[in-house]
């Protein structure tokens with residue numbers, strides 16, 4: 001990141017994101033919750049499953065692919081993990097009933113990883129089974145590097161039986177060069193992202209041209225192996241390279257972007273006839289998600305101030 005004051009804002013916001021006391025305070029405050037939710041609404045479709053499904057329906061009608069996530073992470077008690085798993089199962093059933101061909105995405109720490117990896121494994125299998133019955137796919141998100149090994153381990157246990165499960169990899173971690181080569185041997189789709197978490201400098205590359213090069217090298221590896229790939233970025237330079245290299249001609253490749261971020265880029269790629277997936281979230285646990293979106297791109301704080309005052313609704317009309 002060229003601008004040092006921007007990079008300081010990013011670091012401060014990433015620290016705020018990790019502050020669990022602040023998160024709990026805001027989520028429970030009758031004053032702060034609605035105020036900040038009006039900011040989060042740019043990135044989150046709403047608090048309820050119905051709102052997520054409604055946005056999914058609107059965007060699939062326009063010809064986009066979608067992912068849906070019931071937002072949450074780091075669930076600390078078993079009952080809550082089971083409730084989250086049940087919500088995902090219900091979401092899949094509703095997608096099936098309403099004919100919404102959505103990919104379902106989630107953090108393993110939302111459904112058990114922070115309690116016991118075995119619980120995450122069992123819950124993942126149940127969700128994967130329901131999705132398989134409905135012809136839908138799942139995508140596991142990638143969390144902080146301290147969890148990478150356990151996330152990959154649960155993924156590998158499930159994916160041979162449930163090939164409809166995919167995995168997200170973060171280009172900014174040095175280890176991903178080896179991980180991607182290993183994971184090509186598994187049938188699940190790969191979603192490649194730059195990485196949203198602040199990590200120790202020794203294990204990662206920060207936002208830079210070097211990271212963009214690494215991202216494209218990883219794309220090259222997946223494409224040359226004909227592996228299903230979601231290129232998940234809002235970076236037009238990345239897409240330009242991918243288009244120039246002719247990678248979108250492969251039926252296994254798609255672009256994926258987060259709802260509320262660069263809708264004009266989504267629209268442009270979509271108009272060019274390229275496959276574009278929009279990642280939709282819903283739920284009340286939007287605090288960490290909002291912090292990440294502001295930290296990734298501090299100019300979003302200007303929009304946040306406008307949203308505080310004006311409170312735009314139905315953001316999907318921008319697509």
Ligand code: FAD
Nearest residue numbers: 141142168193194195196232233234235257258293296297
């Ligand atoms: P950047 O270099 O960060 O940004 C490139 C350009 O994109 C910027 O100059 C700006 O114009 C635009 N841009 C980027 N971010 C924003 C923003 N927030 N608001 C407005 N404009 C923006 N990360 C994980 O660590 N784990 C995950 O599981 C994960 N899943 C993801 C799933 C999807 C579908 C996507 C799109 C991202 C996911 N991320 C995940 C986040 C990802 O790691 C990056 O932090 C995020 O995508 C920003 O990086 P970038 O590739 O857009 O490039």
